[in-house]
Amino acid sequence: MAHHDDEEFAEYFAAKRDSVRRTAYLLCGDWHRADDLAQTAFVSLHRKWRKIRDRRAVDAYLRKTLARAAIDESRRPWRREEHTGEVPQPRVADGGDALADRVSARADLLAGLARVPSKQRAVLVLRYFEGLDVASVARALGCSEGNVKSQTARGLAKLRTALGEEVGTHG
Structure with a gap:
């Protein structure tokens, strides 16, 4: 890799690493796994860096690699987790403290x-956190727009159910 390419990649990495790590966290729910997923995505991008002619496509490539890595990782047998009947709830301060309420809402989310299956979670994160349209999510995940729409509907239903259960336990 030429010196200029190295510098350009280093600048891109420095600018994007935090946002990619946050997106990875939303995809997997664990900061250590998020670091691994972000690293996987950046390593893949680094390998292709010199071949990418349209630098405007870099974000899309990175997002696609990250989402696919999260889905693939969730399918590995050693990553399957046993879910318990109860999720520990964050302590909410008395008096309706706004910060505590925000922290509680974030923890619930x-x-x-x-609790949403990995592909549905990827669709929800790309659509609502990354702000992508249906066509962009379909390209990122390598599926049809109809699949994105159905996965979105199913994912939102699953998330609503999970949030209803989460919120219902606070009372």
């Missing part, structure tokens, strides 16, 4: 996302 993350716990709910963890």
